[in-house]
Amino acid sequence: MDKLAQKIEADGANDKSCYIKTFGCQMNVYDSQRMAEALVEAGYRAVDTPDDADMIILNTCHIRERAAEKVYHELGRLRPLKQRNRNIVIGVAGCVAQAEGAEIISRAPMVDMVFGPQTFQQLPAMLDEVTQTRSQGRKARLVRTEFPAAEKFAALTQVPRKPITRSPSAYVTVQEGCDKFCTFCVVPYTRGEEVSRAAPEIIAEAKGLAEQGVCEITLLGQNVNAWQDRDSGQRLAGLLDDLAEIEGLHRLRFTTSHPRDMDAALIAAHGQNEKLMPYLHLPVQAGSDKILKAMNRKHTAAEYIALCKEFRAVRPDLALSSDFIIGFPGETDEDFAATMALVEEVNYAQSYSFKYSPRPGTPAAEDENQVDEAVKAARLQTIQGLISAQQTAFNDAQLGRVLPILFDKPSKHAGQITGRSPYLQPVHVTVPEGQDAEAVFAAVRGRILPVEITRTHRNSLSGQFSDAL
Ligand code: 5AD
Ligand code: SF4
Numbered sequence: 001m002d003k004l005a006q007k008i009e010a011d012g013a014n015d016k017s018c019y020i021k022t023f024g025c026q027m028n029v030y031d032s033q034r035m036a037e038a039l040v041e042a043g044y045r046a047v048d049t050p051d052d053a054d055m056i057i058l059n060t061c062h063i064r065e066r067a068a069e070k071v072y073h074e075l076g077r078l079r080p081l082k083q084r085n086r087n088i089v090i091g092v093a094g095c096v097a098q099a100e101g102a103e104i105i106s107r108a109p110m111v112d113m114v115f116g117p118q119t120f121q122q123l124p125a126m127l128d129e130v131t132q133t134r135s136q137g138r139k140a141r142l143v144r145t146e147f148p149a150a151e152k153f154a155a156l157t158q159v160p161r162k163p164i165t166r167s168p169s170a171y172v173t174v175q176e177g178c179d180k181f182c183t184f185c186v187v188p189y190t191r192g193e194e195v196s197r198a199a200p201e202i203i204a205e206a207k208g209l210a211e212q213g214v215c216e217i218t219l220l221g222q223n224v225n226a227w228q229d230r231d232s233g234q235r236l237a238g239l240l241d242d243l244a245e246i247e248g249l250h251r252l253r254f255t256t257s258h259p260r261d262m263d264a265a266l267i268a269a270h271g272q273n274e275k276l277m278p279y280l281h282l283p284v285q286a287g288s289d290k291i292l293k294a295m296n297r298k299h300t301a302a303e304y305i306a307l308c309k310e311f312r313a314v315r316p317d318l319a320l321s322s323d324f325i326i327g328f329p330g331e332t333d334e335d336f337a338a339t340m341a342l343v344e345e346v347n348y349a350q351s352y353s354f355k356y357s358p359r360p361g362t363p364a365a366e367d368e369n370q371v372d373e374a375v376k377a378a379r380l381q382t383i384q385g386l387i388s389a390q391q392t393a394f395n396d397a398q399l400g401r402v403l404p405i406l407f408d409k410p411s412k413h414a415g416q417i418t419g420r421s422p423y424l425q426p427v428h429v430t431v432p433e434g435q436d437a438e439a440v441f442a443a444v445r446g447r448i449l450p451v452e453i454t455r456t457h458r459n460s461l462s463g464q465f466s467d468a469l
Contacts, residue, residue, distance in 0.1 A: 019053035024061020030171040060096035095190035113142040168446035175221030183363040199229040216251035225257040237265035271314030283323035287342030288335035319349030319423040327376030329367035426460040
């Protein structure tokens with residue numbers, strides 16, 4: 001589980017503080033940023049620890065393993081803070097909030113508000129309500145878990161984005177929800193049906209970000225390639241073309257795609273749109289047709305492999321990545337072998353693999369043929385060995401190449417600065433002797449510079465600045 005504390009520049013004029021802890025996917029990261037922006041607008045300053053915060057929000061994820069339990073555990077850790085200062089406002093947001101609703105407040109009475117991914121735009125109004133209810137000597141217990149996704153998108157556009165996020169790389173949510181109902185997945189229940197944001201809203205947000213120095217945008221959606229403008233019928237490839245026209249934007253990415261929603265124009269865009277990066281996250285989940293059918297994925301292994309080939313035909317250096325679920329109910333040794341064979345055939349630049357975890361309320365959780373945990377663990381280890389070998393090979397193939405690197409974040413390592421390759425690999429560059437890494441980073445932040453790759457590692461590359469490109 002990712003823990004993404006929001007890095008927001010303190011607004012000196014705001015005397016109250018808020019702390020947002022983010023779990024899970026990039027859509028939650030984006031939602032947390034928008035919540036922080038709304039809170040700054042409402043007079044808060046964003047801080048990095050919960051210790052002295054006046055407001056604490058846990059933006060939760062429900063996708064895998066004991067998600068709700070983790071939230072209760074996290075709330076338990078916040079209890080001493082609330083005992084010390086009863087005025088703190090505690091909110092639980094995101095997909096666990098959506099799934100558990102009022103149950104959270106009955107199990108954790110210290111929580112003041114529970115709100116789902118589609119209702120966080122009501123945050124300032126909810127805060128007012130909490131304050132008012134408290135001033136009447138009562139305890140606020142707000143639960144907002146409706147699904148007005150269109151309303152959320154409208155509200156997102158009304159609040160112009162402020163330059164409070166520091167990275168030259170930004171997320172923009174273009175689509176929410178999912179209608180696919182894969183039998184293992186909670187998303188259709190927690191995020192609701194597929195809703196696309198209107199093209200003019202997206203373009204306006206992207207232009208605003210570019211004006212603030214953002215040069216890379218990643219479009220987000222649970223089924224991002226199902227995006228379609230309501231009025232014009234435009235699809236994702238067209239939107240990417242329009243985004244490519246925006247001055248200052250140099251890199252475009254999008255995630256996560258469903259194989260069934262790929263259209264010819266989006267495949268072709270990978271050979272035509274020069275700003276579109278050669279990296280595609282295209283989850284397949286399994287390689288056995290029997291399991292894919294039981295998962296309700298609506299495609300076969302052969303169809304998926306053919307799709308990957310179409311992409312590689314227009315963009316031979318495309319880095320492909322996928323998600324795999326290991327030990328789905330009914331998965332036999334043969335089914336698992338088919339998944340291994342698919343991985344061998346596609347040859348991924350990287351991939352994520354998870355043990356199947358029954359999610360309450362989803363059809364697969366009711367299946368009687370659950371796979372033994374030890375079998376799942378052994379298979380997971382096997383597939384991760386193969387994925388890791390492919391990732392290493394993909395990274396090794398960059399040795400000696402000069403790649404354009406976007407420097408977006410300061411490095412965690414002393415004496416180094418870090419950027420991203422077109423293939424999304426972190427690339428570390430050691431700053432020349434006698435130079436200060438922070439000063440070098442400040443000079444290159446948001447720029448795309450040629451770096452010669454001199455060493456490769458499993459999860460990253462190292463290199464030195466090069467003049468040639
Ligand atoms: N168990 C394990 N992994 C899951 N995912 C979604 N639901 C489950 C589950 N019940 C994985 C899928 C998806 C990724 C975001 O999380 O692989 O693509
Ligand atoms: Fe979940 Fe399947 Fe929808 Fe992806 S496509 S969000 S895995 S239901």
